[in-house]
Amino acid sequence: MAVIGAGSWGTALAIQLARTGHPTALWGRNRVDMERMREERRNRRYLPHAAFPDSLIVEPDLRRALAGARDALIAVPSHALRETLNMVRPLLADATRIAWATKGFEMASGLLPHQVALEVLGARPTAVLSGPTFAAEVGAGLPTAMTVASRDATFGAELAHSLSGPSFRAYLQSDIIGVEVGGAVKNVIAIGSGLSDGLGFGANTRVALITRGLAEMMRLGVRLGAMRDTFMGLAGLGDLVLTCTDDQSRNRRFGMALGRGRDCDEAAGAIAQVVEGVAAARAVHDVAGRLQVEMPICEQVFRVVHQGKDIRAAAAELMVRALRFESE
Secondary structure, three states: OEEEOOOHHHHHHHHHHHHOOOOEEEEOOOHHHHHHHHHHOOEOOOEOOOOOOOOEEEOOOHHHHHOOOOEEEEOOOHHHHHHHHHHHHHHOOOOOEEEEOOOOOOOOOOOOHHHHHHHHHOOOOEEEEEOOOOHHHHHOOOOEEEEEEOOOHHHHHHHHHHHOEOOEEEEEEOOHHHHHHHHHHHHHHHHHHHHHHHOOOOHHHHHHHHHHHHHHHHHHHHHHOOOHHHHHOHHHHHHHHHHHHOOOOHHHHHHHHHHOOOOHHHHHHHHOOOOHHHHHHHHHHHHHHHHOOOOHHHHHHHHHHHHOOOHHHHHHHHHOOOOOOOOO
C-alpha cells in the first residue's frame, strides 16, 4: 500500500496499515520533512508521539512509493485532490486500485471526490474512507471505527480488512455519495457549533445545531442520490457529532474563535492547519443553491465566514424562520 499525503491523517492511516502488518510506503510533498521522518521514525510536526512501525517505509520519491503498489490511498485536503490525482496518474499501474480519505466538494466544480477521481483516472476500483476519527487517537492506537465505502465489493472488503486490527474496526458501505456528502457537510456544521459555543449559547443550542444539521446533510445527500440510512451511520451522524463536540476538531475551534471575537484570518492562523469547513461552506452553499436544497444552518455559516455577517444576527435569523414539521 502507498499512502500519498503525509499530514496528520495520512500519517495516522499509514501507521494503522503498517501496524496491522501490511508493508506501507508513506509519501509527502515536503522532501525535507520526509527525510526527517525517515530519520526520526515519526512525524514530529503532526503526530510527534506516534512511533512508526517497522513495516512503514518513509519514501520521499513518489515514483518509488507507488512502484509495485497494488493499492494507493490519497490523504490530502479536498482543494488538493485533483492536482494530486493528476500527479500520480502517470505513475499508476493499470491494475492499481485507488482509495481516498478526502472530505469535501471540489470548489471550482462542485464535484464530490469520487467524481473528480473518475474524471482524472477513468474507471478503476475505488473506495472512500470516512467516519468519526481524529488522527492523534488513531496514531495512539485508541479504539476507533470508521467506514470504507466502495462499489467494488472485493476492494472494499480487502481495504477494510487491511485497516482492521485490535484497536481499529472498519465497516463496509456501498453508498459512496452518502459517505462523501456526510464528510463534506459535517465540517460546515462544526463551524456553526463552534460559533454557538464561542458565543456561550450552551448545550441546548449545540444539540439543536447538530440535529438540524443532520437534517440538512440528509436533504442534500438524498438530492444527490445518497441513501438516507447512510447518514445515521459512522460517516454521517458519527462524524458530525465528533466534529461538533470535541476540541480536537479544527472546524469547531475555528468557529469558537470567531464566536469569541477573532476574525477569520486570526482564527485560521491560530490553528495553523487547513480548516476544511471554510472552503466547504462556500462549496455547500453553491451546490445547495444550484440544486435548490434548503440548508439554513450551512447558509448562515457561509454568510458569517465569507460575507462577514454578524454572528448574533445569523443566529437570530435561524430562530425566526417559519415553523415547519420536523420531518421536513
